[in-house]
Amino acid sequence: MLLVLEQCLNGLQFGLLLFLLAAGLTLVFGIMDLVNLAHGSLYMVGAYFAATFTAWTGSFIVGALLALGATLIVGMAVEVIAMRRLYGRDHLDHVLGTFGLILFFNELVRIIWGPAGMSLQLPGWLNAWIEILPDLEYPTYRIAIIVTALVVALFLYLMVMRTRLGMLIRAGASNREMTGALGININLLYTIVFGLGAALAALAGLMQAPIQTVQIGMGENILILAFVVIIIGGIGSIRGAFIAAILVGLIDTLGRAFLPDLMRLFMSSRGASQVAPALSSMLIYLLMAIVLVVRPAGLFPVSNK
Amino acid sequence: MKKVVIGAAALVTLAAGPAFAQQSVKIGFVSTFSGPTAVIGNDMRNSFELALDHLGRKMGGLPVEVIYEDDQQKPEVGVQKSQKLVESDKVNFVVGYIWSNVLLASLKPVIDSQTFLISANAGPHQIAGSQCSPFFFSTSWQNDQTPQAMGHYMNQKNVRTLYLLGPNYAAGKDMLGGVTSTYKGTVVGEDLTKWPDQLDFSAELSKVRRARPQAVFVFYPGAAGVQFLTQYAQSGLKGQIPLYTAFTVDAITLPLQKELALGVPGAQQWVNDLPNDANKKFVGDFRAKHKTYPSFYGAQSYDAANLVNSAVVAVKGDLSKKDAMRAEMRKANYASVRGPYKYGNNHFPIQNFYLQDVVKDADGNLTLKTVATIVENNQDRFSRECPMNW
Numbered sequence: 253m254l255l256v257l258e259q260c261l262n263g264l265q266f267g268l269l270l271f272l273l274a275a276g277l278t279l280v281f282g283i284m285d286l287v288n289l290a291h292g293s294l295y296m297v298g299a300y301f302a303a304t305f306t307a308w309t310g311s312f313i314v315g316a317l318l319a320l321g322a323t324l325i326v327g328m329a330v331e332v333i334a335m336r337r338l339y340g341r342d343h344l345d346h347v348l349g350t351f352g353l354i355l356f357f358n359e360l361v362r363i364i365w366g367p368a369g370m371s372l373q374l375p376g377w378l379n380a381w382i383e384i385l386p387d388l389e390y391p392t393y394r395i396a397i398i399v400t401a402l403v404v405a406l407f408l409y410l411m412v413m414r415t416r417l418g419m420l421i422r423a424g425a426s427n428r429e430m431t432g433a434l435g436i437n438i439n440l441l442y443t444i445v446f447g448l449g450a451a452l453a454a455l456a457g458l459m460q461a462p463i464q465t466v467q468i469g470m471g472e473n474i475l476i477l478a479f480v481v482i483i484i485g486g487i488g489s490i491r492g493a494f495i496a497a498i499l500v501g502l503i504d505t506l507g508r509a510f511l512p513d514l515m516r517l518f519m520s521s522r523g524a525s526q527v528a529p530a531l532s533s534m535l536i537y538l539l540m541a542i543v544l545v546v547r548p549a550g551l552f553p554v555s556n557k
Numbered sequence: 558m559k560k561v562v563i564g565a566a567a568l569v570t571l572a573a574g575p576a577f578a579q580q581s582v583k584i585g586f587v588s589t590f591s592g593p594t595a596v597i598g599n600d601m602r603n604s605f606e607l608a609l610d611h612l613g614r615k616m617g618g619l620p621v622e623v624i625y626e627d628d629q630q631k632p633e634v635g636v637q638k639s640q641k642l643v644e645s646d647k648v649n650f651v652v653g654y655i656w657s658n659v660l661l662a663s664l665k666p667v668i669d670s671q672t673f674l675i676s677a678n679a680g681p682h683q684i685a686g687s688q689c690s691p692f693f694f695s696t697s698w699q700n701d702q703t704p705q706a707m708g709h710y711m712n713q714k715n716v717r718t719l720y721l722l723g724p725n726y727a728a729g730k731d732m733l734g735g736v737t738s739t740y741k742g743t744v745v746g747e748d749l750t751k752w753p754d755q756l757d758f759s760a761e762l763s764k765v766r767r768a769r770p771q772a773v774f775v776f777y778p779g780a781a782g783v784q785f786l787t788q789y790a791q792s793g794l795k796g797q798i799p800l801y802t803a804f805t806v807d808a809i810t811l812p813l814q815k816e817l818a819l820g821v822p823g824a825q826q827w828v829n830d831l832p833n834d835a836n837k838k839f840v841g842d843f844r845a846k847h848k849t850y851p852s853f854y855g856a857q858s859y860d861a862a863n864l865v866n867s868a869v870v871a872v873k874g875d876l877s878k879k880d881a882m883r884a885e886m887r888k889a890n891y892a893s894v895r896g897p898y899k900y901g902n903n904h905f906p907i908q909n910f911y912l913q914d915v916v917k918d919a920d921g922n923l924t925l926k927t928v929a930t931i932v933e934n935n936q937d938r939f940s941r942e943c944p945m946n947w
Contacts, residue, residue: 255767262759368596369780371787371813381793389766391791394759463791464756464784465813467593473754509760512748525749529725533751 254388259509260502265394267501268401272456273474274481274493275408276449282488282554283425284442286335287343289350291453291478292471293357294330298323298454299461299470300361303370312375312462319458320451327450331443339442358468369467372458379462397459404455405494412490421445425488425554477504480536484543486550496551500536507532581620582869582876585642587635587653587663588677590627594753594779596809597655597854598627601677604855605652607843608862616866617874624648630655630753632662639663643670649876650675652861655778655854657681657700657727668692671879673868673886677861678854680905681727682734686942689903694886696860696893698826699905699937700728701735704776704803706824706910706931708739711772711801717742720770722761722785724752724777732776732803738938745770756784762792770798778804786817806915808852811923818915818923826906827856827895828913828927835892850924856894867891887947899934903943907936 277291301322306315330353338349373379374393381389412418423431424441432438457471464470481500485492511532515524543551586605588598602625614621624646628635635654642648643666651667652675654660660679667674668690676684680699684690711719719742723729729749737744746768748761765773773794777785782805789795795817802823811818829840829850839859843851851859864886871885872878887900898908912928 255763258763258766259760262763265759266757367599368809369593369783369813371783371815373815374791379791381791389793391793393791463788465593465780465787467780468595469592505760508750508755509764521747525747526725526730529749529751 254385255509257385258388258390259506261390261394261398262509263502263505264498265398265501266505267498268398268405269456269460270474270477270481270501271494271497272401272404272452272459273478274485274497275405275490276452277475277478278482278485278488278490278493279421279445280449281482283421283445284335284339286338287346287350288335288449289347289475290330290353290357291449292475293354294323294327294450294453295457295460295471295474296361296466296468297326297357298450298457299372299466300365300370301454302458302461303372303466304365306372312372312378316458320454323454324447324451327453328443328447330450331446335442335446336439354472361468367468369465371465372461374462393462400455400459404452408490417444477536480540482550484540484550486552486554488554489550489552492550492552499539503535503539504532507535581622582616582650582865582874583646583648584621584623584865585639585646585648585651585653586623586625587628587638587642587651587659588625589630589655590625591629594630594655597779597852600809600852600855601653601655601858603847604839604843604851604858605677605862607839607846608859611838611842612862612866616869617872619869619874628654628656628659628663630659632656632658635659636662636666640666643667643672648672650865652858652865653677654679657731660684661727664688664690664693673865673879673882675861675864677857679728680731680937682731682937682939683727685903685905685937686939687944689943689945691883691904691945694864694900694904695906696864697857697906698908699939700731701738701939702935702937703824703826703910704732704735704774705739705938706912706935707774707801707803707822708736708741710822710824710912710931711736711774712739712741714772716740716772716799716801718745718770718772719743720745720765720768720773721747722758722765722773722775722777723749724755724781725749726752728778729776733774736774736803740774742771753781756781758785758788759792762788762794765798766792766794772799772801774801774803775805776803779810780813782806782810783813786814786821790817804853806913806925807854808850808925809854811915811925812849815923821915822928823913823925824910824931825853825913825925826908826910827853828911828925829856830925830927831894831896831911833892833894833896836894836896839894850922860891860893860895863891863893864889901936901940902945902947903937903940904945905937905940907934909933910935 280288301319305318378393381391481496485496512528515528588601590598626638650673654676655678657679674693676695678697685699721733723733800821806818806823868882868885872881898906910932913925914928916926918924
C-alpha cells in the first residue's frame with residue numbers, strides 16, 4: 253500500500269513537471285496559433301542557464317531565479333526575431349521554422365557550453381529525504397518540485413482568470429482581430445505570452461536538471477509527452493493541460509511500476525521484465541488515442557475557435 | 558585536359574583490378590557523434606586518432622584514411638551508415654559501434670560484403686554465439702563478461718539478496734543475464750527501463766526501497782549513469798543499500814558524477830592505471846593532448862587501430878589477402894593497452910577483468926584505479942555456440 257502511495261507521488265511529481273512544460277506550449281499554441289517545436293529548446297536553455305548561474309553565484313535559488321529571467325528574455329527575443337515571421341503562415345511552416353530553431357539552439361549550446369553536458373548540484377537541505385508517513389521516506393527535492401509546480405499552477409490560474417493581462421490573453425485567444433481592433437497591442441501581447449511560456453519551460457528544465465543531467469537535446473523527448481498532454485487536455489486550455497499532465501504522469505509511472513509484476517502472473521519473470529516496459533510506454537499513447545476518438549477536441553476544449 | 562588524364566588513370570585502375578596496389582587503407586568508423594552520448598563517440602575518435610598519430614598515420618607503408626559516421630544511437634541509422642561505408646566508400650575495415658542494438662543491425666551488410674568489422678565496444682551475445690563471423694573481431698568484450706565478473710565479486714562480498722536494474726535493449730538484457738549467471742544469491746527484483754529516453758528512475762527506486770535487497774546491481778552507460786547515481790543519492794538509498802555496477806562509472810561520466818561515484822565498485826577489462834608500456838604511452842599522451850583521462854571506450858578504439866595495423870602490416874599493405882589478415886588478427890599480435898590477450902574461436906578476447914574503484918589523483922581530479930583482479934583469462938560463455946574453429 254505504501255508502495256502504491258509512493259508511486260502515486262512519483263507520478264504526481266512527473267505530471268506536474270509535464271504541466272509546466274505543457275502550460276507554455278498550450279498558451280502559445282492556443283493563443284498565438286503557433287506550433288512551437290522549439291519549446292523543448294527553451295527547456296534546455298533554462299537548465300543550462302541554471303547550471304551556469306548556480307555555479308557562479310553558489311546558490312541554487314539565486315541561480316534558478318536568474319535563469320528564469322534570462323530565459324524569459326531569450327524567449328522574447330526569439331519571438332521578436334524569429335516567430336513574428338511565422339504568424340499567418342500555415343502549420344507546416346511553423347513546424348519547419350521551429351525545427352530549424354531546435355537545430356540552431358542545439359548547436360549554439362554546443363558552441364557555448366561544449367558537448368559534454370553539465371551537472372547541477374543541489375544544496376544539502378534539498379538533497380535529502382524526509383519521512384512523510386511512518387516508513388515512507390521521500391526525496392525532499394521531489395516534494396519541492398510538487399509544491400513549486402502547484403504554486404505556479406495556482407498563480408497561472410489567478411493570472412489568467414483575475415488580472416487584466418489574463419483578460420487580454422483570453423480575449424486574444426477567442427478573437428484576435430477584434431482584440432486588435434479594440435486598440436490592444438497584439439504584438440506586445442504575443443511577445444509577453446511567448447516569454448511567459450519560455451519562462452515556464454525554463455522552470456521545468458531547471459527543476460529537472462538536478463535529477464537528470466543538463467545536456468544537449470534534453471528537451472526533445474519530453475516535448476513529445478508535452479504535446480500528448482496538450483492534445484489530451486484540449487489545445488489552449490491551461491486547466492486541461494493541468495488535468496492531462498497529472499493523468500499522463502500517473503499512468504506512465506504506475507504503468508512502469510506495476511505492469512511487470514502484473515505480467516509475471518501469467519508469464520516468465522525474464523519475459524515479463526522485457527515486455528512490460530514496452531507495454532507501459534504505450535499506455536499514454538493509448539490514452540491519447542482514446543481521447544481523440546471520444547472527444548476529438550480534448551478533455552477541456554476551448555470553445556471559441 | 559586534366560579531367561581526361563584523371564579519367565584515363567581511373568580506367569587503368571579499374572582495368573588493373575585487385576592486382577593493382579592499394580593506394581591507402583580506408584577505415585570507416587561508426588559511432589555516436591550527436592545527441593547526449595556524443596561525448597562517448599568523441600572520446601573514441603580522439604583515441605583512434607591518437608593511435609593513428611602513434612602509427613605515423615601509416616599502416617604497412619600505406620597512408621590511412623578514416624571516414625567517421627554518426628549512428629545517432631539509432632539502429633536504423635547505423636545500418637544505413639554502415640551500408641554506405643562498404644558500398645559507396647568501399648572501406649577495408651569498419652570499426653566502432655558503442656551500442657549493441659546498432660551493431661546487431663549493422664553487422665550483416667558489412668560481413669556480407671566480406672569487409673572486416675572490428676567492434677570497439679558493443680559485444681552482443683548473438684555475435685559471440687550462433688551469429689559469429691570470420692569477418693568480425695572484438696577489441697572489447699562480450700556483454701555478459703563484465704557483469705559476470707561483478708557477480709563473482711558480489712559472491713565474494715557475501716551479497717545474499719540483489720535487485721537488478723538496466724535499460725531495455727540488447728546490451729541491458731545481456732548484462733542482467735550475465736550477472737545472474739555467476740551470482741549465487743537470490744535476485745529479489747528486476748526492472749528493465751525504457752531506453753534511451755527514460756531518465757527518471759523514481760518508480761524503480763521506490764520498488765527497490767520496498768524490496769529491501771542487500772545490494773543493487775545496475776548497468777546504465779553514458780549520461781544515464783550520471784542520472785542514476787544522482788537519483789540514487791537523492792532517494793536516500795545510497796548509504797543504505799550498496800551499489801554494484803557495470804559500465805556506469807567511467808572517465809566520461811566521472812566529471813559529472815563527482816563524489817556520488819566514490820565507493821561505487823565496477824568491473825572492467827581495462828583501467829587507465831594498468832602498468833604496461835603501451836598503456837602508459839596511451840594514457841600519458843591522451844592526457845597531454847586532451848587534458849582528461851581516456852575512457853575504456855577510448856582504450857578499445859586505440860586497440861582497434863592497432864589490431865587493424867597488425868593485419869595490414871602482416872600482408873605488407875596487400876589488402877586483398879583477407880585470409881592472411883584474419884590469421885594475423887587471430888594472434889592478437891600487437892601491444893594492447895590492457896596487456897596481452899588471446900582470441901577465442903568466436904574472435905572475442907579471452908582476458909582478465911579487474912575490480913575498479915574511484916579515487917582522487919595527485920591534482921584532486923576523480924579517476925579510476927585498479928583494485929584487484931576478479932577473474933583471469935575469462936572466456937565468454939557463448940563461444941561454445943559459435944561453429945567457427947581454427
